[in-house]
Amino acid sequence: MSVTAHAHVDDHAHDDHGHHHKETFVTKYIFSQDHKMIAKQYFITGVLIMGFLGIAMSLLFRMQLAWPGESFSIFEAVLGKWAPEGVMDADVYLALVTIHGTLMVFFVLTQGLSGTFSNLLIPLQIGARDMASGFMNMLSFWMFFVSCVVMVASLFIEAGPAAAGWTIYPPLSALPMAQQGSGLGMTLWLVSMAIFIASSLLGSLNYVVTVINLRTKGMAMTRLPLTIWAFFVTAIIGIISFPVLLSAALLLIMDRSFGTSFFLSDIFIQGEVLHYQGGSPVLFEHLFWFLGHPEVYIVLLPALGITSEIMSTNARKPIFGYRAMIASILAIAFLSTIVWGHHMFISGMNPFLGSVFTFTTLLIAIPSAVKAFNYITTLWKGNLQLNPAMLFSIGLVSTFITGGLTGIILGDSTLDINVHDTYFVVAHFHLVMGISALYGMFAGVYHWFPKMFEGKLMNKNLGYVHFWVTAVCAYGVFFPMHFVGMAGVPRRYYENTAFPMFDELADVQVLMTVFALIAGAAQLVFVYNFIHSVFYGKEGPQNPWKSTTLEWTTGNKHIHGNWEGPIPEVHRWAYDYSKVDENGEYIIPGQDFVPQIVPLQKDEEELHH
């Protein structure tokens, strides 16, 4: 099968050029089937717009946490009737928390991140003219767009958006009497997510098929850049786990609208007994986290893949332990599907299950540790080019370690008892998956901006400012947060004033919020830099970072089909940086990297990595 696919692409390489003379504005910019355009569409919709909303919401509720009950005109301006006289309402607080989580996890870091970089890089780095199915790819984006529209629309309805937490545990999410947001808001949330899942599946299937079938001649799986490995495995995890969330959502829709009792039983609310009998909310938790935990890695693996590539390029060194990195990605992917129960140690499920999940969870620390050590070794004795993308990659490793280590506490069922659902958890996952994945994404944008916008480069000085302010603030927000959690403060509390034991934590809350506001402002620097560079950015050289991978062999100008002539053939792995012969000379004199398209030189060994 794969052979025929290769042949097909090669044969029609030149036919492709014939097609795009007919391109109109609509087919080029809107219903485009070109992977590069779709990548940009994902970035603008998923990251810039949804990311802006998600981060803005977090700033609003952080202000409420720091100055509980205080009146702010900004609240009144953006929340309207939900902030009478500028004081945030408790219901809308929960709505903001819920939608912030949903937007950031699913829209920004799943489809925004994977959609942008899988689409942009898979064909370019494996040497393909486009995705296996351009039409499916276009469909995937537009379904994503529709799900965004539905989610955003839910913010404007009378009773407010979903507010049961991004995990939407029933019965809270199932009963409009339990919470305002569980009415139409939750219906729209579920509809939006159902469309989102369909979009994600279409995208993932496309990525998997493309990587398996459309690699150029010589591009063995063991020569793939780690970015592609990460996107490929991420797509597989998505295909395995997202359908389970869809089934959970469907069953919840049934419970909500058609009176079934999958998740509900024995409920007495507002003076009456409901008819539900025999369901279990714990079942929902299992289904949700069967996706929810792999989801964490769906978010993180692409960021790690991007980091591997950027770190190696900018260190002018091969990534250390290429095969170990692949093995780690595979091990993480496999283990990620059997650890979901660590979110449920105290959910009421059998404690024996908790033991099993503790075991598998702590196992996942091993491949993660291997990855961290390999990154550090990659820096060792390098010739580090500290571009903004490189700094974000180093930053990712830093937050990945800091956030990952506290996972040892949360993954241990015993220790989880007292920190479960406290701010300790919030600090942990924001560092290890939120901030890390965002860093990976930013790194990717700075690094591959020339591939998105025809050779233009982003301003590096603004990039440095963006990185350093963000890096300091991320620790400023989330490091002290561990202490808030260890003090016993539960998450999703509208304010902590009802408990005198939390009085003295008020100052920490203010500190975290100030850091968060500054961090938010720093993201505007990025947005400005991005937009400015799109229009006024200076065109750089074709291969600005002196990288070995195939995407830099394409011209700056975008063409449908990526390469003018035939697709280049690959002769080596992607990490021949600073490789020398016996005499200590670079393989290509005067150049510290050997592109993948360069055949092995006389007497050169393709080391068995």
Added chain:
Amino acid sequence: MTTVLILAVLVLVAIAIWQMTKIFELSQLKAETSQIANDSDNQTNGYLLFAFLIFIYAITIFSFYNYGKFLLPEAASAHGDEYDSLMLVSFVIIFFVQTITQALLHYFGYKYRGKKGNKALFYADNDKLEFIWTIIPVVVLAGLILWGLYTWTTIMDVNDEDDPLVVELYAQQFGWTARYAGEDNVLGDANVRMIDINKANILGLDEGDSYAADDVVVKELHLPVGRKVNFKMRSQDVLHSAYMPHFRAQMNCVPGMITEFSFTPIYTTAEMRQNPDIKDKVRRTNEIRSERAANGEPNSDPWEFDYILLCNKICGKSHYNMQMKIVVETQEEYEKWIADQGTFAETVLNQGDSDTAMNGVQ
């Protein structure tokens, strides 16, 4: 006031960012337009990476110094001691690894900052190294897993040995109710379908179940010190979580099922109030509160330490204020207190006779 403060901070930050951009621009000796890092960028950012390492250490020390005292005090339950030891050991390991790996990462970033003409080392593999850093986490984690699982099994083994006190914790939006099993120490059957608000049978006890008659329903949790308590949790509407941080205890309350947790309180409330950490905390908190009182702000009554039960699973609008006071006292005090509480028979069944008669007529 705070609004002004925030605005001031934001303005200062904007200025700082602007200044930083300037510095970065000026640090390029020639007005070079290339957006690719050059030696001077590498130099500046290499130093900044080193500074960032110091920042990470500084914020760690700052947080421990200033916020370390906020951490929960010594555990007040029998199993809590083991919990705290495991936590401490895990933290020591974490901080050891954190200190070393962050140092390596940022130091390498600084040390090997790029310079034109420098040669990187082609170093793609080392099986021995990789084996070492695979096996070390394996061994350390194996130790933690074994210890953790042993403790977990002990904590979660809810059994009837040692004559435990049986107490039901009943959750609803947005409050807690406790039910003691009474003389027979057996909880009567209950289900939300048997709730009868008119008769104040708010927990849905089975009026025909003889075990229910001596049950005691209360709004404040009293526990005798040194006696094991087996909690049975129920919820009538949505998920809640019974979180008792001082006892290192937490369990979700799930509608449709009964969940369990068990612990033995080892310090009475009075003893805990004498704990030096608690005394400090109360003093600090009351300083804040007296300041508030002076400014005429709310939440300014002096505070006295009490154990507390919080809801720790999002349950709706007033989730943030769903709590119940827990009093741990001596056996005698406890007996005296429980004797003053009416049983289910006294408060509902007998007083409700007339209602039942009326229902019968209808």
